[in-house]
Amino acid sequence: MKTFVQTRATFLATLLQLRQLEGRGKVTQAFRTVKERETGKLCYQAEEDHSSSEVSLLQDMLEIQKSKWEIYKYECCESLRSLLKRNVEGV
Numbered sequence: 001m002k003t004f005v006q007t008r009a010t011f012l013a014t015l016l017q018l019r020q021l022e023g024r025g026k027v028t029q030a031f032r033t034v035k036e037r038e039t040g041k042l043c044y045q046a047e048e049d050h051s052s053s054e055v056s057l058l059q060d061m062l063e064i065q066k067s068k069w070e071i072y073k074y075e076c077c078e079s080l081r082s083l084l085k086r087n088v089e090g091v
Contacts, residue, residue: 040076
């Protein structure tokens with residue numbers, strides 16, 4: 001379990017990396033997708049480790065709207081679903 005300060009620091013680093021991955025190149029877009037999925041995982045971890053008021057504070061501090069937060073979580077779930085589907089079909 002991370003402290004609030006650790007969670008905030010991790011998010012700041014990840015969001016900075018996301019901002020640096022602007023561009024239209026296929027490689028850049030692939031890296032951006034991976035980083036967005038990682039951000040979704042961080043959202044889930046933050047919700048698990050912290051109270052709803054702390055999560056709300058974190059969203060405000062990071063200037064992440066609730067809808068964007070949910071999009072990050074959705075991307076994380078979708079990547080896991082597709083990975084599981086590929087693994088099940090490959091068996």
